[in-house]
Amino acid sequence: MVRKTCLFVILISTLLISGWLTAAAPAAEPVALGPHGGCDDRFRDLRLTDPPLQGYDVQELQKRLQELQYDPGVTDGFFGPATAKAVAKFQADNNLPPTGVVDAQTWEALGEDTYRPSSTAANNIPDGPRRIVIDIDRHTLTLYVNDEAVKEYPVCVGTPETPTPVGEWLIVHKSMNWGDGFGTRWLGLNVPWGIYGVHGTNKPWSIGRAESHGCVRMHNHDVEELYPLVSHGVPVRITGEPSLPPGVPNRILQKGSTGPDVVQVQFGLRAQGTYWGAADGRYGAVTEAAVKYWQNLSGLEPTGKLSRQEKKKLMEAALVSRSDENPAPPGGR
Numbered sequence: 001m002v003r004k005t006c007l008f009v010i011l012i013s014t015l016l017i018s019g020w021l022t023a024a025a026p027a028a029e030p031v032a033l034g035p036h037g038g039c040d041d042r043f044r045d046l047r048l049t050d051p052p053l054q055g056y057d058v059q060e061l062q063k064r065l066q067e068l069q070y071d072p073g074v075t076d077g078f079f080g081p082a083t084a085k086a087v088a089k090f091q092a093d094n095n096l097p098p099t100g101v102v103d104a105q106t107w108e109a110l111g112e113d114t115y116r117p118s119s120t121a122a123n124n125i126p127d128g129p130r131r132i133v134i135d136i137d138r139h140t141l142t143l144y145v146n147d148e149a150v151k152e153y154p155v156c157v158g159t160p161e162t163p164t165p166v167g168e169w170l171i172v173h174k175s176m177n178w179g180d181g182f183g184t185r186w187l188g189l190n191v192p193w194g195i196y197g198v199h200g201t202n203k204p205w206s207i208g209r210a211e212s213h214g215c216v217r218m219h220n221h222d223v224e225e226l227y228p229l230v231s232h233g234v235p236v237r238i239t240g241e242p243s244l245p246p247g248v249p250n251r252i253l254q255k256g257s258t259g260p261d262v263v264q265v266q267f268g269l270r271a272q273g274t275y276w277g278a279a280d281g282r283y284g285a286v287t288e289a290a291v292k293y294w295q296n297l298s299g300l301e302p303t304g305k306l307s308r309q310e311k312k313k314l315m316e317a318a319l320v321s322r323s324d325e326n327p328a329p330p331g332g333r
Contacts (some may be wrong), residue, residue, distance in 0.1 A: 038194030039182075039215035042226075043202065045115060046079050046102035053079040056162075056213055061102060064110050064205060065090065075288055104202070111204040125150055126142040130230055132171075134198075134216055136240035140207050141198065141216065155198075155225065156217035164214055165191045166242040167263045168278045171234045173197070174227070182215075185223040187235055192258040192281050199223060200235070203232040242267060242279075259282040265306060268318035269294055 016061035033090050037104030040111015044052055045062060059077035065086045066072065073082030092098040128146035128231045135142070143151040158164035206212065207219055216224070216238075224226035242263045253258075253265060262281045269275035274297070275290035292302040298317075300310060 003275075008102055028072070029322045039196055039199075041108075041212055048079065048081065048084045058083070060203060060211065061087075061110075061207070063204070063211075067205070068110070106328065107202045111202065114205040114207070123230060127326060131235040132198075132230065133238065134164070134236065134238045136166065136210075136238065139210070141218065141226075143226065149227075151229075154208045155221045156201070156203075156208065156212050157210050158212050158214040159210050159244070159291065161242050161246055162213045163245060163260070164212070164238060165189075165196055165260060165263070165281070166240045166241075166279075167191070167260075167281055169236045169237060169238065169280065171230060171232055174232065176227075183218070183220045183223060185220075187223075187227070187230065190280070193260070198226075218238055250308050250311075252303050252305060252307055253283055255285065255288045261311075262287070265291070265311060265314065268314045270298075271318035271321040272314070273321075 034191070044053075044057070046058060054077050056077065058079045059075055060081075062072040062075040062077070062083055065083070066075065068090065069080065070086040070090050072086040087102055088098040088100040090096075090110070091100075091106060096106060096109060113228070117155055124316060125143075126145050130263050131144045133142045133144065134140070134155065134157070135254040137230060138323075139157060141153045141155045144155075154184050154200075156312065169189040169191060172190045175186040178186065182197075183202065186197055186199045188195070188197040194214065195213055198216045198218060200223040201207070201215070203211075204219055206217060242260050244260055244264075248259075250260075258281050260281060261323055262283045263279050264282075265283075266275055266277065266279040266287060269290045270279070272294055274294045275287065275289075277284075277286045288304040292304045294314065295302040295310070298313065306314070307316070
């Protein structure tokens with residue numbers, strides 16, 4: 001308790017000395033996620049065009065056709081003649097007009113008999129504070145009430161190239177009709193570098209997998225059940241190892257920066273015992289003060305900015321701290 005109190009005083013002093021109350025934040029280098037940042041579950045009819053339609057939705061269609069033993073050609077995200085032929089064959093086999101055009105009815109047919117039931121009933125949900133934990137590794141979403149798990153749902157999360165944002169978020173938006181590709185409900189999160197949320201889907205076969213563009217997909221029936229159970233401001237913790245999509249540059253971090261690399265730093269500082277705030281991807285005054293304190297402890301100049309080399313050192317130190325907290329059992333690895 002004494003150590004925490006001293007640390008709190010040091011952090012507040014650092015904030016005051018650094019001019020937090022009077023100085024404006026310097027311009028920060030933006031995170032460049034490009035096509036990797038944010039949900040992209042848009043809905044559109046897919047058909048042959050010149051030039052051909054391309055996108056993540058086309059690639060998901062091609063993968064689903066392959067699973068169902070229809071050959072779409074190369075799964076390259078381009079809607080070409082082979083994909084159109086495979087769609088028409090699927091439609092004919094499922095009593096749909098064999099147009100080769102993927103409309104809402106075809107998407108629905110592609111997802112028949114793929115519902116994965118949730119593990120618990122939603123009866124008798126008690127009153128009390130609520131929070132959500134999404135486990136990327138297990139592909140589950142768990143609703144907690146009064147810190148007790150009351151409901152667990154299977155979900156689809158992002159791919160390694162388009163990862164779901166690990167961190168600590170809040171529900172800031174709710175909608176019953178946010179767009180056809182997002183299913184019947186939308187729960188938007190306050191992730192600062194893109195549009196992310198929990199939503200339904202017209203691709204139910206993806207539930208239980210890592211196939212989304214970063215959002216968390218649920219069966220429409222499940223998200224309709226969850227929707228009235230949570231309100232604006234409910235915390236959502238997404239667990240896993242924070243990761244940067246391929247091609248994102250290693251950059252200098254400073255006050256004003258946002259991104260998954262900031263989440264990495266916040267978890268690292270927390271492991272070092274110098275940060276108590278949320279891992280929300282925002283490099284604000286508290287994160288800056290925690291960085292200064294860590295730099296002081298590490299014999300570095302307390303600038304409040306993290307160079308590439310300093311970030312590497314912090315991550316290595318945090319890894320050692322976690323290993324010390326969870327040592328390997330005797331006689332084993």
